[in-house]
Amino acid sequence: xxxxxxxxxxxxxxxxxxxxxxxxxxxxxxxxxxxxxxxxxxxxxxxxxxxxxxxxxxxxxxxxxxxxxxxxxxxxxxxxxxxxxxxxxxxxxxxxxxxxxxxxxxxxxxxxxxxxxxxxxxxxxxxxxxxxxxxxxxxxxxxxxxxxxxxxxxxxxxxxxxxxxxxxxxxxxxxxxxxxxxxxxxxxxxxxxxxxxxxxxxxxxxxxxxxxxxxxxxxxxxxxxxxxxxxxxxxxxxxxxxxxxxxxxxxxxxxxxxxxxxxxxxxxxxxxxxxxxxxxxxxxxxxxxxxxxxxxxxxxxxxxxxxxxxxxxxxxxxxxxxxxxxxxxxxxxxxxxxxxxxxxxxxxxxxxxxxxxxxxxxxxxxxxxxxxxxxxxxxxxxxxxxxxxxxxxxx
Numbered sequence: 001x002x003x004x005x006x007x008x009x010x011x012x013x014x015x016x017x018x019x020x021x022x023x024x025x026x027x028x029x030x031x032x033x034x035x036x037x038x039x040x041x042x043x044x045x046x047x048x049x050x051x052x053x054x055x056x057x058x059x060x061x062x063x064x065x066x067x068x069x070x071x072x073x074x075x076x077x078x079x080x081x082x083x084x085x086x087x088x089x090x091x092x093x094x095x096x097x098x099x100x101x102x103x104x105x106x107x108x109x110x111x112x113x114x115x116x117x118x119x120x121x122x123x124x125x126x127x128x129x130x131x132x133x134x135x136x137x138x139x140x141x142x143x144x145x146x147x148x149x150x151x152x153x154x155x156x157x158x159x160x161x162x163x164x165x166x167x168x169x170x171x172x173x174x175x176x177x178x179x180x181x182x183x184x185x186x187x188x189x190x191x192x193x194x195x196x197x198x199x200x201x202x203x204x205x206x207x208x209x210x211x212x213x214x215x216x217x218x219x220x221x222x223x224x225x226x227x228x229x230x231x232x233x234x235x236x237x238x239x240x241x242x243x244x245x246x247x248x249x250x251x252x253x254x255x256x257x258x259x260x261x262x263x264x265x266x267x268x269x270x271x272x273x274x275x276x277x278x279x280x281x282x283x284x285x286x287x288x289x290x291x292x293x294x295x296x297x298x299x300x301x302x303x304x305x306x307x308x309x310x311x312x313x314x315x316x317x318x319x320x321x322x323x324x325x326x327x328x329x330x331x332x333x334x335x336x337x338x339x340x341x342x343x344x345x346x347x348x349x350x351x352x353x354x355x356x357x358x359x360x361x362x363x364x365x366x367x368x369x370x371x372x373x374x375x376x377x378x379x380x381x382x383x384x385x386x387x388x389x390x391x392x393x394x395x
Contacts (some may be wrong), residue, residue, distance in 0.1 A: 066208050
């Protein structure tokens, strides 16, 4: 049932994150970064967007982001949150077998939680994650050279069955889907980042698996005679791909699982954590600044071309400038997971049910808080690109 007008509270925030009508943008894009077990944060963000009626027209993902993206694109709107929940419950477990109310018996302090999380991460390393990956026996060092078993520590065959159970690939590729899907992976031989896109490819489970095939843990995936690894090896954020395709006026929700900003490490464990954060954050803010500059240049070029006499517009230089001139507006809304103090460098492969619920809840409430700021849904007036990053608890 449609909502009535949303009244602001005394601080200028809307009382609810739910909206009645579509924002004035041609495209709503959802951009999902890689980050393994942290990907439940993205599912929580999507749940809040769904409640707000902000159905994406385009979903682009890397690694775990590609799995979430494919689940969203491969299901009707009313089933998407449920299918995301099915996936994340399937691949996570509860330490010591404690589920439901019994999970409250687990320790709650940071030190105890760190210990439990480390046990959970060790379980994933030694036993894998149900419906996702299993360890190879014997290990790759004992496998025949040249076999796929000799190139990775884990077998991702279970993931294919999980994807086929949760995703309607015919829907994705029907040509009538309401969502464009883009999935990033790296060609192992060329080292180039490739995007499998529904405008140019027929997307199948192997494309999704390739995007998340992070070596040396997971094996490369063969697609049409070439082999592909995790797209995060080159760039862990699909913002570049969406920007390079010159989209029309766009409202983009950039959901990052790694924060580029952090504290100076004090221990070797903190060094490992900080290294991952820097390596996989893909410096989203820095690229956003570059994109803002390029958009302003394209707008200025378009304005200048309008002022040229007609005879000058026929020159080769003017024609070239016309090919890059654009008048576009974009709102880029950053939603960045900010880890708790007890999480360490294993947080991306710590597949406990409790952590999954924490990540999902964090994504949901970060998105709710952000969506209460009505300005993110308004077209920019003074700049071609407006960026937003509302940390939870702040304005």
